[in-house]
Amino acid sequence: MERIGFIGVGEISGAMVEGLSDGVAAPPPISLSPRGASTGAALAAKYANVQVRASNQEVADHSDLVVIAVRRADRHDALAGLRIGAEQTIVNVIPGVSADELRGLLGTEADIVAAIPLPTVRERASVTVVYPAHPAAEAFFDRLGGAQPVADATAYNVVSALSSTVSTYLAYLGALADWAARNGVPQEAADRYVRSLFQGVDRSLGDESKPLQAIASEHETPGGSNERIRTTWFDQANAGALGATLDGLLADLEKPR
Numbered sequence: 176m177e178r179i180g181f182i183g184v185g186e187i188s189g190a191m192v193e194g195l196s197d198g199v200a201a202p203p204p205i206s207l208s209p210r211g212a213s214t215g216a217a218l219a220a221k222y223a224n225v226q227v228r229a230s231n232q233e234v235a236d237h238s239d240l241v242v243i244a245v246r247r248a249d250r251h252d253a254l255a256g257l258r259i260g261a262e263q264t265i266v267n268v269i270p271g272v273s274a275d276e277l278r279g280l281l282g283t284e285a286d287i288v289a290a291i292p293l294p295t296v297r298e299r300a301s302v303t304v305v306y307p308a309h310p311a312a313e314a315f316f317d318r319l320g321g322a323q324p325v326a327d328a329t330a331y332n333v334v335s336a337l338s339s340t341v342s343t344y345l346a347y348l349g350a351l352a353d354w355a356a357r358n359g360v361p362q363e364a365a366d367r368y369v370r371s372l373f374q375g376v377d378r379s380l381g382d383e384s385k386p387l388q389a390i391a392s393e394h395e396t397p398g399g400s401n402e403r404i405r406t407t408w409f410d411q412a413n414a415g416a417l418g419a420t421l422d423g424l425l426a427d428l429e430k431p432r
């Protein structure tokens with residue numbers, strides 16, 4: 176069975192290790208880097224297929240597929256001098272770090288595949304975008320809910336920019352609950368109401384026969400209060416600012432470094 180290694184054991188690697196291991200009859204052997212020690216120790220204690228190695232090189236030496244999941248600023252420290260053979264596969268989840276840059280850093284002939292896993296890989300509940308298409312990387316993410324290759328680097332960067340909007344969405348929900356609390360609804364009740372409201376709405380996203388804007392229209396009565404908030408708050412200026420922010424992020428992701 177293909178052996179998996181993780182360089183950088185934080186939030187997203189933890190989610191991938193859980194998704195690969197939790198309740199799985201034949202999980203792959205997994206090696207973890209020593210950094211991210213508390214997460215690594217907890218995962219190794221929980222799953223018999225998971226082992227923390229003494230160095231990043233040991234992780235590479237015990238893996239057919241190596242996932243690189245450190246923060247962008249830590250890539251030089253984590254990768255300098257690391258030897259990864261041509262027969263191995265590298266999955267890079269650091270946004271804005273190109274295959275060319277990684278190849279230069281590692282001096283490797285290995286295939287390098289970029290991927291955008293979401294935290295819900297933990298429950299094997301999300302599809303992971305990969306670029307370019309690659310059988311081993313797709314087989315890896317198939318174990319975590321599915322893989323979706325995209326056609327070119329621009330499409331990959333656009334999807335990467337979209338995936339960066341999640342905390343804003345969640346902070347928006349938090350701001351709604353906080354507003355309710357400021358207006359006399361107990362914070363706990365406000366939180367519970369906002370969670371249940373949007374969990375219900377998010378389920379309507381499952382109907383892929385309807386365009387997103389059509390689903391939005393279904394949630395609003397002409398002249399009603401949903402329409403009032405959308406047109407007075409999420410007006411052209413606000414929608415334009417969102418587009419401009421995404422354009423800026425995309426330009427940064429595409430900039431050669």
Ligand SMILES: NC(=O)C1=CN([C@@H]2O[C@H](COP(=O)(O)OP(=O)(O)OC[C@H]3O[C@@H](n4cnc5c(N)ncnc54)[C@H](OP(=O)(O)O)[C@@H]3O)[C@@H](O)[C@H]2O)C=CC1
Nearest residue numbers: 183184185186187208210211244245246247249252253269
């Ligand atoms: N969180 C997410 O939802 C997603 C994150 N990503 C990307 O994945 C990467 C990791 O994100 P995330 O898991 O959230 O970040 P975390 O900060 O949670 O984890 C990063 C891990 O890297 C470790 N690390 C730092 N330096 C080294 C090194 N020299 N060698 C080995 N490991 C090292 C850190 O260890 P220590 O704790 O010891 O400092 C830490 O455990 C980022 O580039 C992020 O942009 C991509 C998709 C989704």
